[in-house]
């Protein structure tokens with residue numbers, strides 16, 4: 001059994017011949033970490049240690065609940081009816097139950113990243129050694145800002161990261177135990193626990209990504225990473241293809257290494273290596289000639305296309321249907337993660353040749369093979385040997401079959417009614433019956449690829465296959481370029497943009513992150529990203545959103561990654577990489593506080609979160625968030641003071657954090673210049689909110705970038721974008737400008753006259769103290785207030 | 789008509805909406821003391837026969853004057869149709885405030901009835917859930933052609949023809965003396 005480290009910290013130690021300050025000793029593992037900064041108040045915080053910060057946030061941004069069901073069925077007392085004030089047998093009420101569910105969702109999300117990180121790290125330590133240094137090059141000194149901030153250590157080696165994860169793992173267990181029947185009785189306390197988990201999630205993601213960056217030599221923040229190919233157009237490949245789906249790139253790396261060792265060239269020469277979902281991002285970070293098919297929504301359709309000659313499934317954002325779908329097209333299936341073994345036989349002890357022959361000619365459709373080196377050999381050999389046998393066998397109907405299938409459609413509507421986004425599948429299939437395939441072809445761009453319509457149809461209509469056939473010509477043209485995930489933001493970039501961000505002169509940092517549960521297709525994400533990059537916001541992205549952004553061409557035929565630079569600068573479009581690379585986006589916000597403003601990080605969470613909330617105009621947009629991981633990522637951003645906007649499906653997370661501009665007290669902060677309490681207006685107004693459609697999102701993005709610290713010039717620039725977008729969409733001035741304009745100097749020049757006349761109409765007066773040094777936390781304010 | 793939600797898997801209960809027809813819905817809106825109408829982005833996409841749903845909403849507002857909030861960035865479309873809605877808000881922001889039993893959009897008496905039209909199904913379903921649990925002083929009614937279990941009153945799932953008929957009945961009842 002692994003020994004967990006025990007941590008002692010001493011403010012000072014005086015002994016014969018020895019004198020030390022801020023000493024930290026960890027027994028049972030390593031290490032006396034380098035003391036590079038004084039230890040802040042909350043290293044390795046336990047659940048309650050940041051509770052007062054959470055309660056501050058939750059006082060301004062109050063939880064807003066929308067139960068997804070009326071009952072609770074989590075124990076054998078239940079089901080308990082919790083409607084309209086009733087309580088369950090354990091005494092829980094509906095708001096508390098919602099907080100509990102949110103904690104469970106965040107615990108699932110955080111555990112998933114943590115177990116991913118643990119799997120990755122343990123393997124890398126075994127392969128490369130615990131002493132492998134964490135060195136991100138001369139442009140990155142603050143290597144792991146989330147880890148420094150939360151855990152309070154400056155990790156030097158992969159071995160150090162193991163202790164970071166041990167802390168996270170222990171906290172997850174502590175937190176999840178609070179959801180047992182009859183435990184926590186306050187929804188606010190549950191929210192504090194959710195925020196705790198969210199914060200831990202960013203640490204776990206950071207560990208996962210930094211470990212793979214240093215061990216696999218992924219790009220270390222290079223703004224000019226190469227462009228890779230992305231798109232469903234790859235169904236046209238002739239060469240044998242290995243397809244990887246999931247999030248853990250370990251197997252992908254083994255495959256590339258195996259190909260290199262065996263003179264099989266780069267992907268695309270003898271063999272195609274392609275990926276779906278985050279594994280795909282990460283393979284291109286290792287070998288940019290690997291290809292990306294697209295986001296999670298393309299899984300079933302691509303498998304059905306028959307292009308893959310071996311399918312490797314690892315973990316996260318995979319579908320339970322992948323084995324069934326692979327069997328339909330005779331694609332050999334290899335499950336490599338113990339998190340998803342699909343009931344398949346464990347063939348770890350079999351020789352490679354036996355596994356390959358079983359999969360190619362032996363009648364075995366799939367295997368569980370967690371030995372990744374062996375799995376790499378098996379995948380490559382299986383793909384090469386099976387390709388001539390299966391001849392890209394697919395289950396997409398031909399034109400004649402199309403009409404036969406469609407002729408059974410009765411237009412009963414059940415497919416639509418089982419579609420998560422209410423797509424008019426019924427009309428589309430029925431139109432095909434009448435000879436028109438255009439409606440089905442259009443659905444291809446909007447469909448989430450979940451397959452629920454097929455399960456509901458009394459005729460078992462293969463809707464997804466019909467869709468692919470109908471959109472065949474278009475799919476073949478779906479070949480785009482994506483800039484390979486670059487990983488962290490450079491310290492040098494932070495130095496350049498720190499000041500304009502904090503002063504508001506760069507109008508905001510907008511992060512398009514998360515999954516593909518889009519209300520109206522991925523195009524909307526590309527359109528939003530492009531709009532804000534053109535407006536010279538800094539646009540960052542990761543995961544499925546980063547892929548959707550690539551799938552667009554401007555008038556000149558360029559994809560957004562070709563149109564905008566990859567630098568973390570005004571007008572840049574920065575793909576950080578897979579979902580775990582989201583830690584670099586929160587990391588960039590933390591680094592602004594540390595590198596630009598010289599705020600100490602070490603165990604100093606509340607101060608940094610206060611800084612980010614008041615001064616860093618960053619906002620996350622998770623337009624198609626569906627997963628529990630997205631819930632914990634968003635909640636982690638929230639604890640750090642970064643607001644998040646969700647697409648309409650986001651309401652199903654059951655909880656928002658909403659501010660109310662009329663609640664002046666909650667938008668009052670401490671001013672360290674004067675020592676006074678100062679109203680700041682609703683900036684930012686909400687911490688997490690789901691909006692109805694893209695137009696609402698555009699306005700909300702611009703608005704949630706406002707911060708109390710904006711200089712007059714900064715506020716003027718931010719308001720220019722807010723008002724301009726608002727006017728374009730609503731045809732009038734926003735009705736809350738008087739809450740956001742502090743002095744006449746804040747008013748955008750372009751809109752000066754109309755804004756002034758509106759302000760006059762509503763009786764606006766210049767604010768008494770427009771320029772302040774804002775702190776929401778009293779603790780942090782006291783540290784910086786030098787007056788009376 | 790069977791009591792199933794429009795979204796088949798989205799099953800609610802024990803408390804579910806009473807199904808109403810257009811006449812009862814119309815009487816209810818007419819009799820309410822201070823109703824509030826909230827319409828969403830689908831008002832432009834859904835068709836009532838050959839006209840977009842928004843045309844019906846405009847007609848209803850002309851027949852029964854009541855506070856109105858255009859959500860989903862539809863304000864301009866109402867103005868173009870000669871209507872000046874009093875408020876633009878995001879629907880989540882409105883429902884947040886509706887939990888407060890004293891609140892009304894016009895600062896007058898609190899609302900007693902909230903009428904929803906043209907919000908996307910899942911989005912509205914969640915908002916109605918919030919009101920059902922945490923704004924128990926309010927009655928909610930939904931005029932879309934899909935049954936919404938989380939409302940107090942809702943049309944059942946209707947064919948387009950049935951919906952047109954019910955909306956007409958509703959208007960007739962709102963207009964009747």
Ligand code: SF4
Nearest residue numbers: 072075078080088090
């Ligand atoms: S956990 Fe509580 S509310 Fe849930 S079923 Fe058990 S007793 Fe009922």
Ligand code: SF4
Nearest residue numbers: 409410412413415457
């Ligand atoms: S469920 Fe099947 S039969 Fe019914 S409308 Fe859809 S495709 Fe046609």
Ligand code: SF4
Nearest residue numbers: 419447448450451453
């Ligand atoms: S596969 Fe596509 S069309 Fe079918 S239910 Fe899922 S999202 Fe809707």
